[in-house]
Amino acid sequence: MNADFAAWTWSAGKGIEGLQLTRKPLVQPGPSEVLVANRAIALNPVDWKMVDWGHPSWKDGHVPGVDGVGVVVAAGPDVSIKPGTRVAYHQSLTRDGSFAEFCLLEASIVLIVPSALDDGIAVTLPCPGLTAWQALEKIPQVSEDVLVVGAGGAVGLVLVQLAVQRGYRVWATAAQKHHARLKSLGVVGVVDYREDNWQQILQAGMGNRRLHVVFDTVSGTHAAGLAPLLGYNGHLVCVQDRQEVAPLPPFGTAISLHEVALNSFHTHASSSDKQRLRHAGERLLESLLEGRLAKPELQIFDFRKLPDALLALKQGGKGGKWIARLNESDPVTLD
Structure with a gap:
């Protein structure tokens, strides 16, 4: 495993045009954490809004992005999820996010992805799916x-x-x-x-x-x-x-x-709340696999062109779900 990885980073006041593809040091997971090698990321409206508006906890160099799918490559000593497990996730806005080759996550919030479900389909679910589920639970x-x-x-x-x-x-x-x-x-x-x-x-x-x-x-x-x-x-x-x-x-x-405030569960949800949400998310992934949920139209983009895709999402020129695939055999290099 490399000592660093490619990530899109944010700079205060510069918006989407200020995103920079840089390299960050790889950090190993601590207690109750997993390190995920991303295989697909998805864009959501919250992504361009936070990049444009900023977030109270963000500093220059923060990695945006809430949704990803990947493979667990390392886990904290108290985590039962084994390396090699494929997971989907919605990341907290206060932590470095999914716009990167790797993402460090709280283990209690990742969703186990069914083995037959494609990465690019699975990654479309976390933010919109869990938001819709929360709305109905009200x-x-x-x-x-x-x-x-x-x-x-x-x-x-x-x-x-x-x-x-x-x-x-x-x-x-x-x-x-x-x-x-x-x-x-x-x-x-x-x-x-x-x-x-x-x-x-x-x-x-x-x-x-x-x-x-x-x-x-x-x-x-x-x-x-x-x-x-x-x-x-x-x-x-x-x-x-x-x-x-x-x-x-x-x-x-x-x-x-x-x-409805999906990001709030990262800060305010109890362990039983997180378990319930995780089970709901995994049922939704099963529904995608079994055809009980219709798959969205996909807009595929090159990870190296992420700011362009984020701007297109903001402008609303195309429908569907914007996703990028990452391949471990083709690591992202900086020009």
Whole structure:
């Protein structure tokens, strides 16, 4: 094993254009840690946002990136996971991340990948899959109407499938190009959010029923504007941002407000919380393998061109999931 490895590093105030491909010293895992040789990494919106905005704990030289798949090459003395085990992970924002040949991780949060599942498919799951699962865990499981806003995105695509599987009547908003696929996945109706009267179209489809849940993947402000769509004792679930101020007057429809913050589990989850989330993630990986979750369209990019791919994701020019593969027989060299 080499003494150092290639990694994309961040510099304060320089954004995506400031990312640099450098070499960092390889650090061996301590107690409760594993060292993973990455075989695939995936880009998520949180990645370009953190690179652009920065994070309170980041210093120059920090490695961004939350999602990866790879092989455990070393483990701390108290870790039961054996070297050679293939894992997927969502890394804490406070630690060096996945935009590198190696990543040092807390052992309790890695997901064991089924042997027959391709690295490039497995790596699409952690951030969007676990976020969607957390969003659904916020609400009671009843056969009611729910709306997924932004169902054409990575989180929304998983969320609609899990909601259908749990027995909800699922409605969605998405661009027209996603409508046929979403309906094939069991969504009862899809409306184009770019239509001025989409809320009226949605309500006409539901008839006298009201929404029990709105899952918003856009922003807290956007979610607040959808609160009137909810019926009595409904739920407004914000996947982006949160509601700082109640969006409706008190003593009205008595809705409940929920925030989803996947990164928080790294800091605030108990050991039993982490075990539950890990089991959920591994079940989702099995669902990908067995076809119970539809695989996203992949946008493959060269790891050496990562800033270009991150910029393309930010600009939203292409759909699908951006992934890069790394090959141990072809190590990354610096120009």
